[in-house]
Amino acid sequence: MVMRHKRLLVISGAAAVVLLAAGAALYVRQVSAPGHTTSGVPVGTVPVNFDRTRYSTTDPTSLWVIINKQHPIDPQNFTPPDLVPIGNNQEMRAEAADALLHMFADAKAVGYTLTADSGYRSYSDQVAAYGSLVKAYGQTYAETVSAHPGYSEHQTGWAVDIGSDNCNITNCFGDLPAGKWTQENAWKYGFILRYTQADSSITGYSAEAWHFRYVGTDLSTEMHKQNIPTLEQFFNVSGGATYKPVS
Numbered sequence: 081m082v083m084r085h086k087r088l089l090v091i092s093g094a095a096a097v098v099l100l101a102a103g104a105a106l107y108v109r110q111v112s113a114p115g116h117t118t119s120g121v122p123v124g125t126v127p128v129n130f131d132r133t134r135y136s137t138t139d140p141t142s143l144w145v146i147i148n149k150q151h152p153i154d155p156q157n158f159t160p161p162d163l164v165p166i167g168n169n170q171e172m173r174a175e176a177a178d179a180l181l182h183m184f185a186d187a188k189a190v191g192y193t194l195t196a197d198s199g200y201r202s203y204s205d206q207v208a209a210y211g212s213l214v215k216a217y218g219q220t221y222a223e224t225v226s227a228h229p230g231y232s233e234h235q236t237g238w239a240v241d242i243g244s245d246n247c248n249i250t251n252c253f254g255d256l257p258a259g260k261w262t263q264e265n266a267w268k269y270g271f272i273l274r275y276t277q278a279d280s281s282i283t284g285y286s287a288e289a290w291h292f293r294y295v296g297t298d299l300s301t302e303m304h305k306q307n308i309p310t311l312e313q314f315f316n317v318s319g320g321a322t323y324k325p326v327s
Contacts, residue, residue, distance in 0.1 A: 130302055137315050140236050143175075143296050146311050147233045149284040150318045152326050156203060156230045160237030163200055170199035173237040176270075176294035180240060183262075183269040192258035197248045197290065198241040201234035224286045228323060233274065233293055240271075241290045254289025266292055267300040272311075282312050284321045 135144040138151070140158045147153055163171040166180055184194045201209070206229040213222035233239035241249050244258035253259040263273055271294050277287035295303075295311070303314055312319040 130298075132315060137311075137317060143238070143294075144299060144311075144315075145236055145238070146315060146317050147227075147231060147236060148312065148317075148319045149227075149231055149322060150320065150324045152230045152324070153232075153235050154326075156326065158235060159202065160200060163237055166196045166199055166240070168196050170196045170240070171237070172196075172199045172240055172294070175296075176238055176240070179269045179271070179294060179297075183266065183271070186265075187258065187261060190261070192261055193244055194258060194262065195243050195248070196240050197243040198234065199239070200237045201232060203229050203235060206230070206232045206235065223321070224280075225288075227285075230326060231323065233291075238294045239274070240292055240294070241288075242292055243290055247290075249290055251287055251289045254287075259289060262292070263289070267304040268297070270294050270297040270300050272300055272303060273309075274311075276309060279310050281321070282310050282319045284319055 136142040137144050137146045138154070139145060140147075140153050140155075141161065160173050162174040164174045164177045166172050166177045171177070172180060180196065184196075187194050206227065210222060210226045210228060213226045227233075242259075242262060243249060243253055244256055247253040247256055247259065254263065266273065271292040273289070274291050274293040275283050275285045275288040280286055293311075299314075303309070306314075308314045310319070311317065
């Protein structure tokens with residue numbers, strides 16, 4: 081959201097080898113079978129045997145963990161076990177980092193330079209980020225653009241803020257050709273755009289054109305096929321703008 085790992089960044093408004101196209105395609109797993117969303121709404125073609133219970137949605141180590149205002153990280157002091165560098169003094173979980181760097185290489189091959197502006201963020205980092213926003217802009221605004229400590233996807237190591245051409249952790253990224261390419265292609269590498277304005281009542285946050293969450297290509301492909309934009313909707317998990325106290 082609005083914190084660089086190891087250095088604080090507050091911004092108004094919320095922030096080798098090039099793979100051949102055939103190589104990038106390895107990240108996409110084709111699926112085709114009729115199906116429905118969890119709400120019963122018909123959806124194009126989806127695998128009939130997709131297992132929504134394959135990974136936990138509550139374990140912070142899980143690829144499919146859902147962190148929002150209703151579902152905090154447990155334990156609060158969680159630190160991912162396999163953080164690796166992704167450039168720009170940032171880190172992510174190893175699997176996510178590998179996918180991100182492949183995506184960056186493919187973007188570079190078609191003329192776009194992408195940067196990782198914020199990756200893993202510790203609990204204490206989030207304390208500083210949220211507190212700085214409250215101090216600078218007030219709590220009402222901070223609530224819409226930054227998570228309370230212990231409620232941030234960044235602490236899982238699966239989330240990354242992507243920027244380009246001086247659009248860093250700002251929604252102008254979504255208007256850039258590089259940003260549009262990222263939004264259109266991220267699912268092929270296992271990423272989803274986590275927060276949009278249309279889904280703010282579900283996710284609890286305003287639009288963040290820069291914030292992408294790694295979920296793996298099986299899930300990102302499934303969500304893309306079904307046209308389901310949020311993890312909350314796909315797994316039928318509660319969300320919204322109200323914080324649930326840590327038990």
